[in-house]
Amino acid sequence: MPRPKRSARRPSRPYHHGNLRRALLDEAIAIIGAEGLSDVTLREIGARLGVSRTALYRHFADKDALLAAVATEGFRALRRELVTAWEVGGRGDEAFRAMGVAYVRFAVANPAHYRVMFGGAVQSENPDPELAAEGHGAFNALVDPLASLQRDGLFRAEDPVLMATYVWALVHGMAMLAIDGKLAGLVEIETLMQYAFDRLRTGISAGAGRAGVDLPPARSTSA
Amino acid sequence: MPRPKRSARRPSRPYHHGNLRRALLDEAIAIIGAEGLSDVTLREIGARLGVSRTALYRHFADKDALLAAVATEGFRALRRELVTAWEVGGRGDEAFRAMGVAYVRFAVANPAHYRVMFGGAVQSENPDPELAAEGHGAFNALVDPLASLQRDGLFRAEDPVLMATYVWALVHGMAMLAIDGKLAGLVEIETLMQYAFDRLRTGISAGAGRAGVDLPPARSTSA
DNA sequence: CCTCCAATGTTGCCAGTGTCAACATAGATA
DNA sequence: TATCTATGTTGACACTGGCAACATTGGAGG
Numbered sequence: 281m282p283r284p285k286r287s288a289r290r291p292s293r294p295y296h297h298g299n300l301r302r303a304l305l306d307e308a309i310a311i312i313g314a315e316g317l318s319d320v321t322l323r324e325i326g327a328r329l330g331v332s333r334t335a336l337y338r339h340f341a342d343k344d345a346l347l348a349a350v351a352t353e354g355f356r357a358l359r360r361e362l363v364t365a366w367e368v369g370g371r372g373d374e375a376f377r378a379m380g381v382a383y384v385r386f387a388v389a390n391p392a393h394y395r396v397m398f399g400g401a402v403q404s405e406n407p408d409p410e411l412a413a414e415g416h417g418a419f420n421a422l423v424d425p426l427a428s429l430q431r432d433g434l435f436r437a438e439d440p441v442l443m444a445t446y447v448w449a450l451v452h453g454m455a456m457l458a459i460d461g462k463l464a465g466l467v468e469i470e471t472l473m474q475y476a477f478d479r480l481r482t483g484i485s486a487g488a489g490r491a492g493v494d495l496p497p498a499r500s501t502s503a
Numbered sequence: 504m505p506r507p508k509r510s511a512r513r514p515s516r517p518y519h520h521g522n523l524r525r526a527l528l529d530e531a532i533a534i535i536g537a538e539g540l541s542d543v544t545l546r547e548i549g550a551r552l553g554v555s556r557t558a559l560y561r562h563f564a565d566k567d568a569l570l571a572a573v574a575t576e577g578f579r580a581l582r583r584e585l586v587t588a589w590e591v592g593g594r595g596d597e598a599f600r601a602m603g604v605a606y607v608r609f610a611v612a613n614p615a616h617y618r619v620m621f622g623g624a625v626q627s628e629n630p631d632p633e634l635a636a637e638g639h640g641a642f643n644a645l646v647d648p649l650a651s652l653q654r655d656g657l658f659r660a661e662d663p664v665l666m667a668t669y670v671w672a673l674v675h676g677m678a679m680l681a682i683d684g685k686l687a688g689l690v691e692i693e694t695l696m697q698y699a700f701d702r703l704r705t706g707i708s709a710g711a712g713r714a715g716v717d718l719p720p721a722r723s724t725s726a
Numbered sequence: 727c728c729t730c731c732a733a734t735g736t737t738g739c740c741a742g743t744g745t746c747a748a749c750a751t752a753g754a755t756a
Numbered sequence: 757t758a759t760c761t762a763t764g765t766t767g768a769c770a771c772t773g774g775c776a777a778c779a780t781t782g783g784a785g786g
Binding site for chain 3: 321322333334337340343380
């Protein structure tokens with residue numbers, strides 16, 4: 281069922297667009313957010329920008345390169361969310377939980393975009409250094425706070441990269457299950473998060489208290 | 504780059520195949536395992552079976568229905584792995600860890616198939632009751648042992664579905680990160696698993712011992 | 727046995743996709 | 757001003773999933 285294409289070319293735009301690369305990227309992200317990945321088609325992007333379908337090839341090697349750039353933008357935005365949560369939260373124990381919540385909420389709020397960031401559509405072939413760099417950046421937004429909490433004696437003093445990967449797997453898993461609708465009828469994602477972060481804390485915390493007994497009251501992550 | 508198509512139709516096969524539905528399914532799974540999801544094309548499947556490209560439509564509504572069936576088979580196989588790990592492992596604490604290891608290894612061994620089981624290619628539209636049922640079956644292979652360990656007083660006595668979902672998110676997250684190559688240069692998946700299951704155990708166990716102190720020695724999951 | 731029909735498989739065709747080669751245009755540079 | 761190069765366009769092509777119309781068959785009823 282062919283959607284009615286809006287936005288035929290603006291009557292009098294110059295032959296050269298000026299900043300087409302950026303526009304293509306933004307339009308792709310917009311479509312992903314509004315319609316979904318399957319509606320991201322070179323022809324559709326071109327049509328919306330009033331530009332021909334192959335104009336894109338002057339700015340990206342191919343469609344995968346465009347999606348890699350989309351993914352890169354995603355990691356950049358995600359890192360911003362994480363850093364904000366950490367700093368606004370007070371850079372402590374609770375702020376770390378807030379980062380986890382922010383991570384999952386980002387994925388749930390932008391499911392298609394989040395899938396592009398992972399999902400084999402991209403990374404398998406050409407490694408795209410920019411994407412890798414931005415991905416590491418987002419990961420480090422997790423590692424650094426964690427190492428800091430270890431230094432403060434709040435978390436177990438273990439390889440912070442290993443611990444961060446563990447935490448990453450947990451939030452990524454919750455995000456993916458939520459996005460793919462696998463939690464329907466089981467649990468609300470917010471409920472799962474609160475439970476998971478409690479159990480996570482018990483698992484990695486260095487604090488006193490017997491295992492199986494909750495640590496001091498701590499909860500406030502606006503949920 | 505068009506691959507050379509092998510297996511032109513066998514000279515004298517009867518017009519009616521006999522059990523084409525099963526053959527289509529197996530061939531799709533075979534291609535997914537050997538080449539990847541993007542090589543699963545109706546024409547390719549037909550060619551390999553020496554059957555026309557649209558024969559499939561007498562057995563599946565469309566390509567998504569075929570993939571849903573593939574996913575269903577995947578959940579069935581996964582559940583078998585889990586149940587085996589639990590029973591062979593002795594239905595105890597260690598057997599539970601073995602289930603986790605088996606889960607992640609299944610995904611890593613069959614990455615494309617595992618992606619079909621999740622990944623939006625399938626479940627979003629027509630719910631496919633068979634797929635849902637088999638998915639719940641695999642999930643219950645996790646819930647039941649967990650509830651059993653709770654009854655034995657080994658794990659915290661909490662909503663077993665909630666706890667199982669938490670565990671599921673963790674193994675799913677590790678599996679996806681590994682499959683998507685996001686762990687490259689960070690950690691080996693087996694190392695991550697061993698660490699994660701130690702921390703998980705500390706988090707959900709009801710046992711004595713101070714938090715932050717490892718529980719009694721327990722490790723043997725052939726890794 | 728024959729007849730007929732529903733199930734199964736095939737062929738022709740269509741719209742839609744990503745991509746390339748050849749061409750067009752225009753901003754910058756000499 | 758002349759020309760060069762970056763940028764954008766047009767016309768193909770091979771490939772995909774899917775439908776409609778047709779072909780072939782095995783089996784059920786007479």
